[in-house]
Amino acid sequence: MTMVYRELPIPSHFDPDRVGEVWKVPYRQRAEEAEQWARRHNIRPAAHDRFKVCLVAVDVQNTFCIPGFELFVGGRSGSGAVDDNRRLCEFIYRNLGVITQMCLTMDTHQVMQIFHSAFWVNDGDEHPAPFTLISQEDVESGLWRFNPLLARSLGVGEEYAQRHLIHYTGALRKGGKYDLTIWPYHAMLGSIGHALVPAVEEAIFYHSIARASQPDFQVKGNNPLTEHYSILGPEVLEGPDGEPIAHKNVSLAEKLLQFDAVVIAGQAKSHCVAWTIDDVLQDITIRDERLAERVYLLEDCTSPVVVPGAMDYTEEADAAFRRFAGAGMHVVRSADPLASWPGMSHQEEKPDEPAK
Helix, strand or coil, rough: CCCCCCCCCCCCCHHHCCCCCCCCCCHHHHHHHHHHHHHHCCCCHHHHHCEEEEEEEEECCCCHHHCCCCCCCCCCCCCCCEEEEHHHHHHHHHCCCCEEEEEEEEEEEECCCCCEEEEEEEECCCCCCCCCCCHHHHHHHCEEHHHHCHHHHHHCCCCHHHHHHHHHHHHHHHCCCCCCEEECCCCCCCCHCEEHHHHHHHHHHHHHHHCCCCCCHHHHCCCCCCCCCCCCCCCCCCCCCCCCCCCCHHHHHHHEEEECCCEEEEEEEEHHHHHHHHHHHHHHHCCCCCHHCCCCCCHHHCCCCEECEEECCCCCCCCCCCHHHHHHCEEECCCCHHHCCCCEEECCCCCCCCCC
């Protein structure tokens, strides 16, 4: 199948200096401009695409991407997510006529969840501090235990909850995953931190109007009994008695692999992005390993979790991307023309005359 490729200019409304700020998107104005832009550059509706490209933007939300918010992903540079999103916006605008659909994941939490401080107490009824790592031994020894005050609100028994925590931390270890991390309260449902970064939201909205393509929003992370880094499924699926507590997002996995190319970006490279890619790879391995060649990882549009003095997942993130590349996925950069990406069948399209 052939991809017709034509890089577009970046619309004048985009201000790279405001990517790290929170502001209101002027929807009506952008909608009118997007329709005019589509006519001017002869951008066809996405339904006409023969070569279908999906851009997956993982958790591009204020809570992770705006300096000063709850869990800003600065990477080692200290400005990681802001720089990533500036490049991501430019990528979207330049490739507006090629991207068929956007898939946006929304990390979505409430107060009482397994990775928040309120869920846990010690013998002094103190809660663990943010970025505390809790292992199976910590739970078995009683260093940290379930907060019994939450039992009624969550609809679980105190004894069951404690058994679940022992089982859960053990399941993480058996699965080769990180120890349970106590994160700052973040991506709180209904909060400003939960919302998409305005500059990226604007680019997504502009694409939606210009290409008549409805974005696919995927909510994840609202189960109180498990972490949920990957878009395709939570960390632990079963409780201490073998009962299901969560499910894989099978329909989304099916949908993504129907595209001719899946491009992945977002935050954080070491956690939600890496775990999403890993789940995609597992699904590909079951179906057909050659499908890995359809996946493109925007390495300059994602950053790892780095908390100075507490944790640095840069090496783990880089190792994961090397593993994904070894499995056949393509690690690419956003500024490189899609026509130059490995594995992309393409033909250059002559620019159309601007509409009068």
